[in-house]
Amino acid sequence: MPTLEPINVSRLYRMIASQIKEKIRSGSYRTGERLPAERELAEMLAVSRPSVREALIALEIEGWVDVRVGSGVYVTGPQSRLASSAGPMAAPALLDMGAADLLQARLLVEPHCAELAARHATPDQIGQMQEAALALPGSEQPFRHNDRLHLLIAEASGNAALASTVQHLWALGERSAIFNKLNQHFVYGQVWEQAHNEHLPLLRALQKHQPAAARRAMRDHLLGISRRLGLDASEDREM
Incomplete structure (x- = not known):
C-alpha cells in the first residue's frame, strides 16, 4: 500500500529567515556588516516588508543579527548561547508563534467581544473598563x-468561551519570543x-451601548497595533 509523507507547513517568515541565514553562513553577509534595508530585502525576495520584519526578528532571537532601531540590522553570526548551543533551528517552539498570526487571531475574536460587551456590559463592568483606560x-x-482593559471587555461579552479564548491569545502573546521582541x-x-x-x-x-461602533473601534485599534509593529494582520496577508 502506498504511504503518504507528512506535510510540513512552513511559515513564510521562517522561509525568509532561512534564506538570509544561509547567506550569512556562506559569507555573503559578514559579521558586523549591515544587511540591506527591509524594503530592499522585500524587493529581492518578492515578499512583503512585514514578512521580512518578522524574519529579521526571528533571526535576532536566534543570535544571527542585531536589530538597531533607527540604524539598521547588523550581522552578528550565530554567537548567542541560544543559537550556538542549539543549532540553526534553535527554539522552534518560540519562533513558530508569529506575531502576525497572533494579531490576526485577535482581529477575528476581539472586535466581536467588543460588540457583545456593548450589548451586555453592566454599569460596574463599564466603570472598571473606564478605570483601566484612564x-x-x-x-x-x-x-x-x-491588558486589563482588553480582558475586561472580553469578560463583559457575556460569552465565557470567547473570554477564555481572548485570555489564551494573550497568554500566547506573553510566551511569543517574536511578539515580545517587537514590543x-x-x-x-x-x-x-x-x-x-x-x-x-x-x-x-461601550458606555453608550453602541455595538457596531464598539466593534469598529476595537478593529481600528488592533490594526493600529499591527501598523506600529510593522506587521500585516489582515486576512489576506502573505502566509
Missing part, C-alpha cells in the same frame, strides 16, 4: 492597564499615547 496615560506600567523595539511612550487615543472611542461606544 489609568494608562503616564503610568510606569501601561501594559498592565492595557521591546517598537513600543514606547508615544506608542502608548496612540493606543490610549484609540481606546477612547472604544470606551465611548
